[in-house]
Structures are given as structure tokens and as C-alpha cells.
Amino acid sequence: SRSLNLAVIPGDGIGQEVVTEGLKVLSAVLPQDVKLETKEYDFGARRYHATGETLTDADLDALKQHDAILLGAIGDPGVPSGVLERGFLLKLRFAFDHHVNLRPSKLLPGVATPLAGQPEIDFVVVREGTEGPYTGNGGTIRKGTEHEVATEVSVNTAFGVERVVRDAFARAQARPRKKLALIHKNNVLTFAGHLWTNIFNKVAEEFPEVTTEYMHVDAATIYLVTQPERFDVIVTDNLFGDIITDLAAAVSGGIGVAASGNINPSGDFPSMFEPVHGSAPDIAGQGKADPTATVLSVALLLRHLGYDAEAARIDEAVSADLAERTGKPARSTSEIGDALAVRVAG
Amino acid sequence: SRSLNLAVIPGDGIGQEVVTEGLKVLSAVLPQDVKLETKEYDFGARRYHATGETLTDADLDALKQHDAILLGAIGDPGVPSGVLERGFLLKLRFAFDHHVNLRPSKLLPGVATPLAGQPEIDFVVVREGTEGPYTGNGGTIRKGTEHEVATEVSVNTAFGVERVVRDAFARAQARPRKKLALIHKNNVLTFAGHLWTNIFNKVAEEFPEVTTEYMHVDAATIYLVTQPERFDVIVTDNLFGDIITDLAAAVSGGIGVAASGNINPSGDFPSMFEPVHGSAPDIAGQGKADPTATVLSVALLLRHLGYDAEAARIDEAVSADLAERTGKPARSTSEIGDALAVRVAG
Numbered sequence A, B: 001s002r003s004l005n006l007a008v009i010p011g012d013g014i015g016q017e018v019v020t021e022g023l024k025v026l027s028a029v030l031p032q033d034v035k036l037e038t039k040e041y042d043f044g045a046r047r048y049h050a051t052g053e054t055l056t057d058a059d060l061d062a063l064k065q066h067d068a069i070l071l072g073a074i075g076d077p078g079v080p081s082g083v084l085e086r087g088f089l090l091k092l093r094f095a096f097d098h099h100v101n102l103r104p105s106k107l108l109p110g111v112a113t114p115l116a117g118q119p120e121i122d123f124v125v126v127r128e129g130t131e132g133p134y135t136g137n138g139g140t141i142r143k144g145t146e147h148e149v150a151t152e153v154s155v156n157t158a159f160g161v162e163r164v165v166r167d168a169f170a171r172a173q174a175r176p177r178k179k180l181a182l183i184h185k186n187n188v189l190t191f192a193g194h195l196w197t198n199i200f201n202k203v204a205e206e207f208p209e210v211t212t213e214y215m216h217v218d219a220a221t222i223y224l225v226t227q228p229e230r231f232d233v234i235v236t237d238n239l240f241g242d243i244i245t246d247l248a249a250a251v252s253g254g255i256g257v258a259a260s261g262n263i264n265p266s267g268d269f270p271s272m273f274e275p276v277h278g279s280a281p282d283i284a285g286q287g288k289a290d291p292t293a294t295v296l297s298v299a300l301l302l303r304h305l306g307y308d309a310e311a312a313r314i315d316e317a318v319s320a321d322l323a324e325r326t327g328k329p330a331r332s333t334s335e336i337g338d339a340l341a342v343r344v345a346g
């Protein structure tokens, strides 16, 4: 019999609530013969406040034993900016070499968008996850004085760029429209930009069926609000990916339905799946959070582990649930989770 | 009698067409006693193709003699990416220390926006113009090999940050709503982020009437499409400013009406004013370009030089012209320029 050994990190704020529903739907969709084991880890602001720890070597060793990780949300206004981001979220992405940061954007029927005219939106962003301006390289001299200088170094390697570019081409090749856009700022960030552009063009030769285009990140924000239907697969750098995927989430139904995967395609380390939204302390504990983004992250998790049919059942259940929301009274976090669990089981 | 000694850089593509209309409106609005002198400079792709030059020391010496610079657009698909950006546009911004890159966004009545519900948009972005990831610091080793490493260094100084933050606070203080948002990514880019945040908080103490907020750049893209009315003045880094001002232009009527000023508030060097749009080679020479962004850039230029009443007349003329467009057949570049010239004169 098969097994799925999952690390669960509920985290802070609404994290616990949405993860509970994610697991509910996961249990409901998994085939009978798959033994689901979950182990909860108490990472995040609570633990940081109590112990000063964010993510230790022992924690990483423990997480390594799992097939995958499901995360709710990490963060709390009481923790200084950067501590949990650098000390937990990014530390985990780097330690487990999560270089493919996968963020699909699909505007589902019945879902509100801030854009006029309900455009067709269905694309996926492959954001590089272990390089660029996120490496933490840089520093500060003369801190706090009028002569302070602070630097941030974006580090880009042929190895790191080529593997995500390849991943993105393979994803584009597998989709009906077979389109791939590289987003960068190669007219200003010429060193990194040329590396990205050259590798993109080189790998493109191996994928003659994929139609490619290049777009500056500033122009891309315009297209994301004026012609979002033009995108199929996007590949981009870590920081540009951070920015455009929030915009993409906003135009395709909001961060309430935006899922993401921090993927290590080699399988050497477990991949991590999480909603794009944060811990939303203002609504925590009130049953108001929408667990849909977490449930969709569970679908990404299942697809990553080869449970394609089950992932598809979740996607269909979410589509059906969203399509029926219009005009109905708002449901609680667990009501939405219950409804989705029923749908995937049926 | 007064004089206005203007350097005019039409540039490439539609640059010539829109600049002609900008100058038409400028002549029409200027008081009789102001002697307008213009000198045209042939910078851009044409000159680069002909001579290999982008901007020489002699060019800079010549430009220095002027009160201000009006630029149309620079760029041509035949020039490798980065050559004119680094060799002309950014070289000029750095040489003349254009540290306040001013980009107003106002959704005028009658103007189409991709956003549903015609929100109220009226904010201005103060983008730092001489630091951050735009400095050109960085490099490449093992170029073209599988071991290539390319870096980009974002350089941020207390001096450079404080002067734009101060400029932004002063602008916020002078506006009715008196709100200022700092946009950065201080949870990831902690070195630069802390410098920006600390200086922002320090200067805030001198402006107790200004309401401040901090926002990560990724979250800012969400607010720009879901709640653009919340913004009044924004201050941000060079690269984040590049990205969010294109998005801001898109939601507030498109780059056809987006103006910008590259300002050196000290007056040691002439400031430069230009539409946000590019050279649009696909429609060049056909009289299809909308000169409105250039005309609004002329208004920014006039305001910078102290011609506040004249600048206001241009803004009003543009508002009136845009308000009457709906349902009318499209006009040519010069027809729009003529109409605006008549309005500002009357």
C-alpha cells in the first residue's frame, strides 16, 4: 500500500484555520489505499516569540523525512520585518533548493476580478526561487549615519537560470497554447539580463514548438492588466516573480484563491506548498479566512507527487464551488472546506 | 524680459511627432514676454546607427546650457537592448543627477481604464532616479559558459535616499490629503530596506501632518488594481518605481497620457521631461501617436520652472480634451496638438 507522509506547518494567524481545511480536502480526495501520515510543526511567530528560534538544523533534518510540506502562513506584526522571512521562509526555500516557484493564475467562472470585461486568464508563472536579489548577499556600512551605504547583490548563475528556464519550457510544451514569455529588465540589468536572455534563447532551440517572447517587467505589469489573456507560461527571476505573481493573483480573483508550490523537481528534498496570502492577523480565529488557496495548494502538492487525477478532482471541485458563490451569503472557513471535501469525495 | 531656453530631443519613432505637438502647446501657453528658444539635438537610435555614439561629454556640456530638456522617445528594435538605455537615458539621468523621478497618475474623466468601476485615481510617484539596482554595478564572470555568474548590485546611500524621501514628504505636505506611502521590499532586501525604512521614519518626524504607511512592492501591485484611490504620494526605489509607475500608468488611462519628470531640484543641472511611453516604431510616422503624455510632460516642465499658472492651463486643457473624446472619431497627432494649443491660448 502507498503512503503520503506530510509535514504540516500551520504557522500564524489564519494559517491554522486554512490548513485544517486543506487537510480535510486532502483526506477526502486520497484513494483508500494511500496511508496519509501528517506531522505538525510549530514554526512561525509563536515559536519565535517563545524561543527566539526560526528554523534550526534539527528542524530541517526532521522536515527532510517527509514527502512534501504544506504550509499555512507565517508572520505576525510583532516580529521585526525580515526575521521570519529570512529566518524561516527563505531559509527553507534555499535549504531545500526550491528553485521552481510555481504560481498558476486562472480566473475561474463566478470569481470577481478588478479588471473590466472579465478577461480570460489562464497562465502559470515559473518564478526562480533560489537566486537573484533574494540571496541575502549585500550589506551595510556606516549603519545609522548620514554616510550609510547599503547594498543588495543579485546573484545569477547559468546553472540556476538554465534549470528553471528548462522547467518552464517543458511546462509550456505540455500546454495547448505552448507559449512562453521571459520577463526581465535586460535593458537596465544588463549583466543578469543577458545571462537570462541568452540561456532562454539557447534552450528555446530545443523546443521549436514553443512560441517565445521577451518582455520587460515594467511592460509586463501593463499587459497583466490590459491583456492578461496573452500569457500562457511565464518564466522570470525571483524578485520580478514575487512582484508579478501578486499582481497576477489580484487580477485573477485575489490572493484568496492563489496557490503556490516551492518545488525541488529533483526530489532530493521535499517540496513545499502554500497559499500566496499571508497570516492576515486582522481576521485570524474568526472563521472568515477563505481556505480555497490552501486547497488549491494541496492540488499542486498532489500533482507534484503524481496524484494527477486527485489534483484534477480538487481543481474541479474548487471551480464548481466558486461558480456557485455569487449572490450567496458568505460561508465560514470550515463550511467552505466541508463543501469542497464533499465535492472531491463524491 | 524672461526667457526659456529649451533643449529638445525628439529621438526615435513617434518621438518627433509628439514633441512637435508638445512645443506647439508650449508656445501657445507661454506669456508674451517670455522668449522661447529651442535647440534640437539628434540623439537616439539614428545617431547611434550613423556614428556609434550615444551621449558624449561634449553633448552633456551642450545640454547643460539649457533651462530644461524635453524628450520624445528613444529606442529602436535595431539597437541591442541596453545600449541606448545605459548609454543615453540612464547616462543622462546620472550625469545630471536627476534623483527625483516624478510620475503623476490621475484618471481623468472620460478616460478608459482597464479597471472595473472607474475608481478615483490621483497620486504621484516619487521614484529615486540615481541609485538602487540602476547604478550599473555588477558584472559577469565565465561569460557564455555553463559556469557563468552575473551579478547586479543595488547601491543605496543615506544621502541619496534622504533627499528623495524629503522631496516626497514635502510634496505630500502640499497636497490636500497629505498621505505618503513608502514602497519597498524590506522583509527580503533587508540591507537596503532598513536604510529606506529608517530614513523614512526619521524624516516623518519632521512632517507630523503627513500620514504615512509602508507597503511591500508585491502588495502595492495588488492595491494599485484593487484600491488605487488609497494612494496620494508614493516614494520608492528606482527599480520598484520603474515597475509600479508603468502599472500606475496602465490603470490611470494608459501610457498615452502618462508624463514624467527627471528632476534635479537643486537646479545645478537642467531637468528632463518626457512621456512614459516609448518610441512605438510600429505606428511611427503615421500621425497616430497621442501627444497628450508629451503635452502633460510640458506642464511638469513649466511647473518645475515656476510657470504654475501656465502648467495648470495645460492640465485643464488636457482634461477638457479627454473628457470630450468619448464616442468621437480618433484624431491625428497634430489634430490633438492643435486642439490643445487652441484651448491653452483661449
Ligand SMILES: CC(C)[C@H](C(=O)O)[C@@H](O)C(=O)O
Residues within 6 Å of the ligand: A085, A086, A089, A090, A242, A276, B187, B188, B218
Ligand atoms: C514573505 C516573502 C518572503 C515572500 C517572497 O517575497 O517571496 C512572499 O512575498 C511570497 O511571494 O512568497
Ligand SMILES: CC(C)[C@H](C(=O)O)[C@@H](O)C(=O)O
Residues within 6 Å of the ligand: A187, A188, A218, B085, B086, B089, B090, B242, B276
Ligand atoms: C527605458 C528604461 C531605461 C526606463 C527605465 O527603466 O527607467 C523606462 O522604463 C522608464 O521607466 O523611464
